[in-house]
Amino acid sequence: MSVTTLDLARVRAIAGAVVDPEIPALSIADLGVLRDVRVGDGGVEVDITPTYLGCPAMNVIAWEVEAALAQAGFGDVRVRLVLSPAWTTDWMTQAGRDALRAYGIAPPAARAGRRALFGADDETQCPRCGSVETEKLSEFGSTACKALWRCTACREPFDQFKCL
Amino acid sequence: MTTIAVASTPLVEALLARADDALVHAHRLSEWCGHAPMLEEDLALANVALDLLGQARSLYQYAAEVEGAGHSEDDLAYRRDAPQFRNALIFELPRGDFAETIARLFLASAAMLPWWQAAMESPDARIAAISAKAEKEVTYHLRHAGEWMIRLGDGTEESHARVAAAVAKYWPYTGELFEAEHPAVAALLPDPAPLRAAFDATVARVFAEAGLDRPRDGWMQKGGRRGVHTEHLGHMLAVMQHLQRAYPGAVW
Numbered sequence A: 001m002s003v004t005t006l007d008l009a010r011v012r013a014i015a016g017a018v019v020d021p022e023i024p025a026l027s028i029a030d031l032g033v034l035r036d037v038r039v040g041d042g043g044v045e046v047d048i049t050p051t052y053l054g055c056p057a058m059n060v061i062a063w064e065v066e067a068a069l070a071q072a073g074f075g076d077v078r079v080r081l082v083l084s085p086a087w088t089t090d091w092m093t094q095a096g097r098d099a100l101r102a103y104g105i106a107p108p109a110a111r112a113g114r115r116a117l118f119g120a121d122d123e124t125q126c127p128r129c130g131s132v133e134t135e136k137l138s139e140f141g142s143t144a145c146k147a148l149w150r151c152t153a154c155r156e157p158f159d160q161f162k163c164l
Numbered sequence B: 001m002t003t004i005a006v007a008s009t010p011l012v013e014a015l016l017a018r019a020d021d022a023l024v025h026a027h028r029l030s031e032w033c034g035h036a037p038m039l040e041e042d043l044a045l046a047n048v049a050l051d052l053l054g055q056a057r058s059l060y061q062y063a064a065e066v067e068g069a070g071h072s073e074d075d076l077a078y079r080r081d082a083p084q085f086r087n088a089l090i091f092e093l094p095r096g097d098f099a100e101t102i103a104r105l106f107l108a109s110a111a112m113l114p115w116w117q118a119a120m121e122s123p124d125a126r127i128a129a130i131s132a133k134a135e136k137e138v139t140y141h142l143r144h145a146g147e148w149m150i151r152l153g154d155g156t157e158e159s160h161a162r163v164a165a166a167v168a169k170y171w172p173y174t175g176e177l178f179e180a181e182h183p184a185v186a187a188l189l190p191d192p193a194p195l196r197a198a199f200d201a202t203v204a205r206v207f208a209e210a211g212l213d214r215p216r217d218g219w220m221q222k223g224g225r226r227g228v229h230t231e232h233l234g235h236m237l238a239v240m241q242h243l244q245r246a247y248p249g250a251v252w
């Protein structure tokens, strides 16, 4: 294993471990926001992609990636924001989905196929009691990526990570 | 801070048109923050505004790069005067009551969803990339506003009357959303003619369920794309730009 390959794995692990400031249970690797890492003579380049164009967490994530890599001794770091291909909830890992549920947020439906514009929602499971007797309260929750739901079994409201 | 002069080209103008649409609409929606009829709707309108602001930022960044005059996205948002804005007039009208806000969001989203979908096929890679993000977001906006149109139209006598009046008010402003692009950039941006059909289909479907009549297509109000605006835009910009004009380069 060459030094570069070792560095690449380290950079990927360090950058990937940075968490989403709005959902601290989720690392950007599990969220699918970390897209690529390159290590070369010019330093380190990290590509991240926004979940939503207006996602206010992206600047913070970029700073955190730079800070984490600087702390690990990587001085020359550039974080690039890439838009294409567009982020989808399908890139969220199984570990990420489990972490979300444990954190009290229902993970997005497994396949972000084209939803019908109007009509029934996919079944959503309450992250607390596991019941599927749930109803959507609002398409928009506390952040752009979440919708607000309520469980009619345990009566608790909960956030759902929207399928995108 | 002084007003900037934008080194205009047809592509810069076209990008500014869509960026200004999104920014001005975002500002009008954000005026509901803390005032919406219920907490869920307060969150929803703020989130939609944030999505639109994100779309505006991406388009301003690209417009600034294409312009190549060293301007930033903030310069384009905060240091142009009303006649330099290229937004369609529908977005600058005062927010009105909740039914008016919803009717505008519905009509604009119904027009913009097919626009973004078509723009995803643009030979300009940057436009295609921005559009692929925006298309997903606007799908949610249209769904949300469409459900409200049905709820209001098919609700009480009061809600029906208000949303019907809102549709009548905004309808003459929808024509501007389908104006042809400058020939020099027509190949990069969607052809508006087929978008009209998609818009009509969405409107027909939602209005049927909401019990609303589609207004007749009469005289259409235009001017925003040429910088000829209503008096409302100047007042809005005075609020929106005040901080950057009074304290140039202020950050937090």
Ligand SMILES: [Zn+2]
Residues within 6 Å of the ligand: A126, A127, A128, A129, A130, A131, A151, A152, A153, A154, A155, A156
């Ligand atoms: Zn439950």
